[in-house]
Amino acid sequence: MILLYATPLSGNAHKVRMALALLGLPWTEQPTDAAARGSDAFAAINPMRQIPVYAEGALCLRDSQAILAYLAARHRPGEWDGEGAEERGAIALWLSHAANEIANGPAALRLARRFGAAIAEDQAQAVTARFLPVIEAHLAQHRWLVGDRMTIADLAASPYLALAGEADIDLADWPAIGEWTRRIAALPGFPAMPGWPGS
């Protein structure tokens, strides 16, 4: 049985939800709010005190990108995590962007605007301004981030861009990003996410 430590509105948790739903795997969610993440019990599950955490039998894995890499290698090797070295490198690039620029840019801004979190506002604005033109230009030329089908690069990078409106970023200014997030939401089996346009 797959247990996912999550909260309903976490974009990081939704990366894993998307993968599990698209794979057709059943899972159970363990609601894990800030109080739960502060407990000693949760520190043993994830010393970074973050969600999502994926637990299945003896396996306990943290970090949304890592969970996607695990699920891809186990269930869709090659297709979801890259055929050949060049695709593997290109997917790793977008996983880095998801872990850094997206997390510290649009996702941080959403945390502040939507949930009142204290963030490094200037840095979040600067990272967002530097990154959005780069992914917009890429998606203006490509339907998917890597290759000709959805990969874990799309799953890792899309949630906090789809939810950009909650960070006061208008996706009308970024049409290729907007189309791509709607393309992902239209995938058969896509799990609905509040705030994701087209979801």
Next chain:
Amino acid sequence: MILLYATPLSGNAHKVRMALALLGLPWTEQPTDAAARGSDAFAAINPMRQIPVYAEGALCLRDSQAILAYLAARHRPGEWDGEGAEERGAIALWLSHAANEIANGPAALRLARRFGAAIAEDQAQAVTARFLPVIEAHLAQHRWLVGDRMTIADLAASPYLALAGEADIDLADWPAIGEWTRRIAALPGFPAMPGWPGS
């Protein structure tokens, strides 16, 4: 011919240097300082305006984690990038930490202390304080971050921790991290890096 856009003191560039040297591959470096990164010519090579960039024939790849993933898949598949789904997930976890916590923690602090960069100081201190105990505890139990040999997880995570002294972080307080960075510096073929203890 492999061309690496780099600067001598970049820890991110050193990740790639380490991989190339350990693989025994020859490469040429294109010194790329801040002025060069601001040029239109460099924006076409990397729109994020960062080093390192790896260029070989028609391939042009940015992001140190992505370059490591490419080199591993091409030259040491399985050994350097993980055998099986669990190792693949575990390696992706440390690549995420390298892209986020290490880049925005110890690496950012080094940029400020060593090079006078303006950073989000409070966030860099907080990320560092949250992350160092996690990797210290892991390395107190394991010689390598994933499995029983060096992988790209070690290459991605080690430079800015080895150089922590330049960020005013005393590795005497983090003995397992310190031993691991010296273990990496002792690998046959390891390329010297100014400031890396034992290098």
